[in-house]
Amino acid sequence: MSWKDKAAVYLPEVEKFLQEIVKEGEGELSRHYGMMRYHMGWADENLRPAVASTGKRLRPLLCLLSCEALGGEWREAIPAAAALELVHNFSLVHDDIQDRSPFRRHRPTVWKLWGEALAINVGDALLILACKALGELPLSKFKECCQILNEACLMLTEGQFLDLTFEKREKVSLEEYMEMIKRKTAALMAASAQMGAVIATEERGVIERLRRFGESLGMAFQVQDDILGLWGDEAVTGKPVADDLRQRKKTLPIIYAMEREPFLQSLLAGAEWGEKEVTEALEIINRCGAREFTENQALSFYRKALEELESLGLDSEAVQALKELASFIVGREY
């Protein structure tokens, strides 16, 4: 069974649980819950039931596969898997407001359709529902999972703070960038694997290895995303080529190139920023080996993740599926 076969078994159960947590709502309140259901991919702009893109539900998969890989009963981990997905979606709803993003998964964002005030509130409610979902875990695992999720959420806000402040800075070091993505992206993937492990076992060393597996995988995922943001094919990513550069985001390859090419830094900080400057900047980035550097970084985090997994000395079907999921996460088309 590949990870996709596993996903075909797991995800409908996760979705069912999620749909019960993000309830329909009655009367006037059906609009409040309807907006959440829209964002989750279950309703259209008129808040009528619909099937839209839900995203890949990677965090639930990581959680359930980690649980099963350690011999746990994956069904017990469903509330944790759902909570992780709800936290991820809370952060997307708020990110979209903060970044003024008009689209998410090929549809208008919540704030774009219903305004910022209601969108802030929708994000808040999704975060609270995540905490509520954990209440369905076995009692013996409840407190530890709460703590793991809280810490991951707090790191998420720290990462978001750093990301927002980096936008306003002229220079960001590679180390600072790594600290940012560790919080903004890797922390929740670390928590996903860790919570799956906590539900399966009490062995501290094993749980810690799964946490590190998820963290390294999260780092690899973000670095890979940075590669796609610069060199990704529009047909695959759904975004224009070099989109991150157009938006003057300071991603890993751009930071690497800025450290080597002072002119790139002044170009990016300049008042002029049109097609000509984007092309010029991309040439500089390509010339100084930023792509090779970034690909090596992604590969190195991916290998670190696999090493953590292999150090467990397990070789079940679920472990195999987890490895496959990891390479899918990192090896996406570009």
Added chain:
Amino acid sequence: MSWKDKAAVYLPEVEKFLQEIVKEGEGELSRHYGMMRYHMGWADENLRPAVASTGKRLRPLLCLLSCEALGGEWREAIPAAAALELVHNFSLVHDDIQDRSPFRRHRPTVWKLWGEALAINVGDALLILACKALGELPLSKFKECCQILNEACLMLTEGQFLDLTFEKREKVSLEEYMEMIKRKTAALMAASAQMGAVIATEERGVIERLRRFGESLGMAFQVQDDILGLWGDEAVTGKPVADDLRQRKKTLPIIYAMEREPFLQSLLAGAEWGEKEVTEALEIINRCGAREFTENQALSFYRKALEELESLGLDSEAVQALKELASFIVGREY
């Protein structure tokens, strides 16, 4: 000992706990936590330690007094008290963005100083820290307190949704308004008394009575706030006379008057809204007995709250203090 003497003992302990939860933060992140500390009243605009207004910390007081009134050890309830205050403050930070309020407790709001994006993130972090605070409760009380807090938070988002949508509607019924404030204001005060009770006792009937006491008190508190928002003395409230009316908020006395005076409804919905219209509207509101009606509502919720408390048949110092706190909450100067 009056409630103020109790507060003088309790609140420094709550503040100490809060200051440990909302930590200083290191390096770059000290600004993230600094903004939270600014909002909590412990830092100035430059994020240096300062003593500013913290608000009255009513919810912690309600929680700790409820615990002690039932014979519980109030110190055990400190994490719950802190969590309630953090949830209250999370909601204020997000409310201020949603309402575009420039001031809070006589200082510029977080979004006004540092922008909306960072302010959304500050609110998110305060909510997460509230969940984290509960982790310090005795394990036997942890899960129930999590559930109570989650439900109250969810009701808060429901109340906020209703409040935001009422702004855009021409007409709101008294029943709809009551449902809104039950969620937006009363739910967290209900949770405050309920959590204090849960920590003190396992008697379901007693816990439920305290919950209803807090809920009725919260309703009285909000209705009283509506009275101040129309007829409050500027020197006391710090806001201009008839501020709610100036902002065309649909508060209880205004809704009452609109139901009786159709002209008020068209006046409030009209394009013209200046000093002349405000004066005219206030005359209509005063004429139709809205003040008497609203004061009777506040009194009736207050009496309901006291009845719940008296039905317990207890008469300790803490019960006395709780009654005094209740009358302070409702009987504020106007």
